[in-house]
Amino acid sequence: MTQQKSITNKVKKTCLAWLGLLAFSTAWAQQPARPTIQQVSFPTDTLSISSFGAKGDGQYLNTEAINKAISTCSEKGGGVVLVPAGLWLTGPIEMKSNVNLHIGRDAVVLFTDDFTQYKLVESNWEGEPAWRNQNPISGKNLENIAVTGSGIIDGNGGAWRMVKRSKMTESQWKKLVGSGGVVDEKANIWYPSESSLRGSKQKKAGVMRPGTTPSDFQDVKDFLRPNLLVFTQCKRILLEGVTIQNSPAWNLHPLMCEDLTLRKVLVRNPWYAQNGDGVDIESCKNVLVEDCTFDVGDDGICIKSGRDKAGRDRGMPTENVIIRRNVVYHAHGGFVIGSEMSGGARNIWVDDCSFIGTDIGLRFKTTRGRGGLVENIFINNINMVDIPGEAILFDMYYAAVDPVPLIGDKKEAVKVVTLPVTEKTPRFQNFEIRNVQVNGAEKGIFVRGLPEMHIKNILIENAHISARKGVELIEASNIQLKNVLLSTTETNPLIRIENSDNIRLEELKQQTGTDVLLSIAGESSRNIELHGSQVENVKQLSEFTHGANRKALRIKK
Template sequence: MIRKKIKGDSFRPAAVLLLGLLSLSSLWAQEPARPIVQQASFPKDTLFIADFGGKGDGQFLNTEAINSAIAAASAKGGAVVSLPAGLWLSGPIEMKSNVNLHISREAILLFSDDFNQYKLVESNWEGEPAWRNQNPISGKNLENIAITGTGIIDGNGGAWRMVKRSKMTESQWKKLISSGGVVDSKSNIWYPSEGSLRGAQQKKAGVMRPGTTAADFQDVKDFLRPNLLVFTQCKRVLLEGVTIQNSPAWNLHPLMCEDLTVRKLLVRNPWYAQNGDGLDIESCKNVLVEDCTFDVGDDGICIKSGRDKAGRDRGMPTENVIIRNNIVYHAHGGFVIGSEMSGGARNIWVENCSFIGTDIGLRFKTTRGRGGLVENIFINNINMVDIPGEAILFDMYYAAVDPVPLVGEQKQAVTVVKRPVTEETPRFQNFVIRNVHVHGADKGIFLRGLPEMPIKNVLIEHAQISAKKGIEIMEASDIVLKDITLASQESSPLVHIDNSENVLVEGLKPVNPTDLLIELTGESSKGIVLRATDVQQVKQQSRLSGNAKKNALTIKP
């Protein structure tokens, strides 16, 4: 009822509009019940790898010994499989139901860099069915499984990954080239083999198409990097305590799982690691991620649900997720949704997390063609330090490039064209973000929707932001920014709103002298209210340009 009134009469008196927006902000805050995540449990019986012929000397290949121990533990109804002190070299490990693989503090599980150990298998890559090299750790249709301990799991990812020259010093680049491998024709990217380079030159190499088999991709096998750990359609999964690092592609990829707990992990990758994500939760239900630390090459904690038609056909949103008490150091984004979110995402809580040096803090990204509905996202108590990009970003024009341009690169300008709404049109709505503290960012808040599908129903409340630039809102509706303290180096304008409607900015507190407080552009802009703003250091409160209508903005004390 409230939303219909707001949209039906955007030029009604400002007091009525204000009442409607404040009522909406109260409505958004009504959270659904939080999920209860069922936990895995195991008998105390313990099997040791050495009893199955294993050797922790860094030379012996333990693939058969580890898999035999896991199979024996599952066959007896469940047990702990222990990896004691040592350097345990292995090929792909296949988990079984009712098994806890325990990595002791003094143990390293190191995966082989011999690609022949990894056969091509039917898998999934960035939300689509694809042929990939077998994951170092995998399991499908399992129940009650765990990887625990305080040891290290290393995916030997440097043997698999391509590396961009722009992310290396000159001496590092020369050393990389001298190690072998090949570079592309422009000498911009190093590949570990000719097959890896061939794969990069193909469009969607490995993606399954009718009539293709694994044999069709043998010549580009080296390019089809596996994610380090993939559990598919598993229930009651626990990942606790261990260090997961150096993955060929993503580190952790739970896919279509239910009742997943990720606790006290240290997840690492080199900062330059291509596709070196930390945790990608895809089409999962009932998830708890707590007390973890991430320092990776791509997104830190990421929510996904399939890509384009494949994701829409699967139709499995990631839902009922609690993410709390985590730290993310280097990453493209601290907490991320998208861009492969075609199956949707809903009912997600993120609280008490810190992002230190992530390219973007809160990152919500999608693009036309994805489809999918992302809604009911509740975020509270987030700290950010030294963010090179945006502290809070919503972007429906995502392109698969680094979020912060490297030296010599420039972001491509977006061509804004309104298109028909179809099943391929993505949607972001119903976000509540409270108590955010930012010390250093390029931009404080950035919202960019589509002309045919604005970003809707976003409340950002109680934020203290120190950034080079302030706030930019484009193609959005029903937005409330409340009690925002903003220390911006660039003061003209502090807030820019373009082609948006029903936006309330209440209690804005500029810290530094401000030449222009708010600039309104776009002939579609309407129902913009600026209220209870501290204007002591403001030279000019407002400016309308770019065909913006005079009655589109109301300023109230």
């Protein structure tokens, strides 16, 4: 009787698992409503910075004149502050409510490389409160603000950033070292000053701790690079038309803002720019990013919500975001969530974007200690060309290194252990990715969750992927690949599944012939279904390793 009861329970568990997979496959019918993003509005009154004594000769420091124009405009009820033709050297610009800072087509706003113009202020660095040099453009607790026009804003980032030797040619490296600054003990990284080098040796330099003041960090001040444009707790923001480039660190960093629009913005950084992200949207609500172009040194379009305990305590997810018709050239990732996502992210739509040469295309990264729930992410119509890494990546073992190893770098193998689930455990779930075209990648799809917290509920449908390697699913649950065409040069295996469950491969097609179609590993792998798929050019349909049970796989025509 006991044996019969045990068999009955196993059957029930199996049936419930398959019912769960069926429910998952139809769960995407209900999507949240897309948000409406409130827009800015300004009086037509226009003040030119020239009227306040500014000089566009590239030599005169215009900080006082530009800020006086902005303050005056705001005090009069708002309007447009015009930066006309010229090269306008300046220190930090502080925005005010109801002001549209308009950069003329033939105008360049160039931030000074005189670091004494940037005082240490309370700020935020990679998701934690920190003392940093004042941002070149900033605003806090403002409403109805804009930076528009078709001119250029240049952060003079080369004066601030360290540079890795591995990212330079030998002649470039010699020229950089000959320009001044210092190199580290191994002569692998150039720093613009001794202060910057000292800061690199401190763990979390500048991060606020009880009792610290700006004076505690004066000896490493040069290391505390600012993000170029930071708006904090602001409402109704527009960035439109301008070129924003050469940032000391991140280019654009809206933090805890609401009703933000980025439209037709060009964001540029050298490809080797350390922490040279395009836009990092952190703990914001109601966001539109459309018709923009990014060519940067780190992640392109990135969603964040704070780091570890600081992010969890803030408890503000990035939510209600529409990203459409954007192009990303060089970047570590085209569209990215993480790794600082401890406050969560939800209800995000990404449509009609192209990633050309980004290290990774769609990049979702986190690690133990972050916590945070990322869910309800809807992605449609994505083109990718020449991706050196993975076209689509989910990874819960992010280690803060370049996604594609540089010459001499080695990726450490992760140590797989099961830990208790706590508030520090991150979660990725409910992603829908449709209509993806990939011409050239190292690997098509990579999903790696944690033993204690699988990445789950992922649908990838209508994807045509040309890559060296196919698909790898590790510690994943409720994954559905539907109508996925894989053309790979490495064919052993095409798809590897490890300790994953409720996997449905439907209408899978392989274009180049395959030695092994499915390699299934691990005792926890179960409920894997191959349904209506092309298997004519397969030498070996499946293999089972590391304790995987052959009953884990079901094949249906």
